[in-house]
Amino acid sequence: MSIDLMTEILAAHADQLNKDKSVQTDTFLAAFPGTHAELAPLLDVAARVKRTLKPVKPEPAFRTRLHDGLLMAAHHQQAHRILIEKREQPQWGWLLGAAALGSAAGLIAVVWRARAQGQKAAIGVAQPSAR
Amino acid sequence: MSEPEEQLIERAKHDADAFGLLYERYVDRIYNYIFYRTGDSHEAEDLTARVFYRALGHMDEYRQRGAPFAAWLYRIAHNLVANWHRDRSRRRDVRLDDVMALAEKRDGPERLAEQGEEARVLLGAMSQLPAERQQLLILKFVDGMSNAEIAQVMGRSEGAIKSLYHRTLIALREELKTRGAA
Numbered sequence: 001m002s003i004d005l006m007t008e009i010l011a012a013h014a015d016q017l018n019k020d021k022s023v024q025t026d027t028f029l030a031a032f033p034g035t036h037a038e039l040a041p042l043l044d045v046a047a048r049v050k051r052t053l054k055p056v057k058p059e060p061a062f063r064t065r066l067h068d069g070l071l072m073a074a075h076h077q078q079a080h081r082i083l084i085e086k087r088e089q090p091q092w093g094w095l096l097g098a099a100a101l102g103s104a105a106g107l108i109a110v111v112w113r114a115r116a117q118g119q120k121a122a123i124g125v126a127q128p129s130a131r
Numbered sequence: 132m133s134e135p136e137e138q139l140i141e142r143a144k145h146d147a148d149a150f151g152l153l154y155e156r157y158v159d160r161i162y163n164y165i166f167y168r169t170g171d172s173h174e175a176e177d178l179t180a181r182v183f184y185r186a187l188g189h190m191d192e193y194r195q196r197g198a199p200f201a202a203w204l205y206r207i208a209h210n211l212v213a214n215w216h217r218d219r220s221r222r223r224d225v226r227l228d229d230v231m232a233l234a235e236k237r238d239g240p241e242r243l244a245e246q247g248e249e250a251r252v253l254l255g256a257m258s259q260l261p262a263e264r265q266q267l268l269i270l271k272f273v274d275g276m277s278n279a280e281i282a283q284v285m286g287r288s289e290g291a292i293k294s295l296y297h298r299t300l301i302a303l304r305e306e307l308k309t310r311g312a313a
Binding site for chain 2: 003006007008010011014015017018041042045046048049050051052053054055056057058059062063066067069070071073074075077078081
């Protein structure tokens with residue numbers, strides 16, 4: 001018998017074991033005449049593994065504790081992400097405020113300078129007549 | 132009707148409650164896998180927790196076009212179990228007493244008495260197999276996965292999984308023979 005055929009038969013048997021625990025080796029091998037000697041021991045090992053490896057359940061207290069911890073961590077992660085996104089966004093309010101303040105300061109400086117120059121000119125005009 | 136998985140996964144990337152639902156879907160399967168790979172219920176709890184915390188931290192990196200979500204979780208679990216074996220230099224064989232204690236809780240003492248010796252010998256023989264072969268048997272018989280699903284978890288073709296299963300049964304039979312239990 002070819003190795004490929006054996007591999008396919010073993011795979012089909014495992015599928016059967018997962019669907020129906022009471023698969024009889026002889027009944028299963030009846031569909032493949034002449035394979036009994038080679039396959040029967042391997043099918044027997046597979047059936048023993050299936051009988052032994054059964055699903056176990058974690059303790060309910062552990063399940064609940066982990067669930068709560070994960071939810072708390074997920075909320076924390078979510079809040080952290082929102083905070084980072086906010087930081088990365090430009091702060092338009094502050095930018096506009098700073099721009100307005102800068103403009104106002106500039107305007108005041110221009111007006112101040114203009115007034116100061118006007119006063120100097122007025123003094124300059126008055127002084128020659130005093131000589 | 133429950134929410135489709137793809138939708139739930141996308142939601143879980145930014146919604147804590149959606150991640151909680153994914154956890155509920157997979158926690159038992161991941162715990163089972165780790166329990167049979169370590170043979171210790173306390174280590175299984177610790178590593179299961181680590182799998183889900185790691186998944187939570189890397190949800191953004193998960194892409195649905197790749198392996199299914201279950202396969203992604205199993206790969207995380209597989210890597211953590213491998214590190215656990217390596218870092219702590221533990222023996223790979225399962226702690227049979229722990230496995231049997233859980234089996235007793237599950238099946239009742241009478242059933243255990245019938246199967247106890249067989250289970251002990253078989254688990255002992257299984258523990259001598261290479262990690263990937265143990266993984267295959269657990270995914271196939273504890274989780275009831277198809278060869279196609281196992282192939283996705285283990286990153287191989289379906290044909291390669293069938294061949295590996297064949298070789299695993301031969302190796303396990305040889306191991307049982309050496310223990311006089313073939």
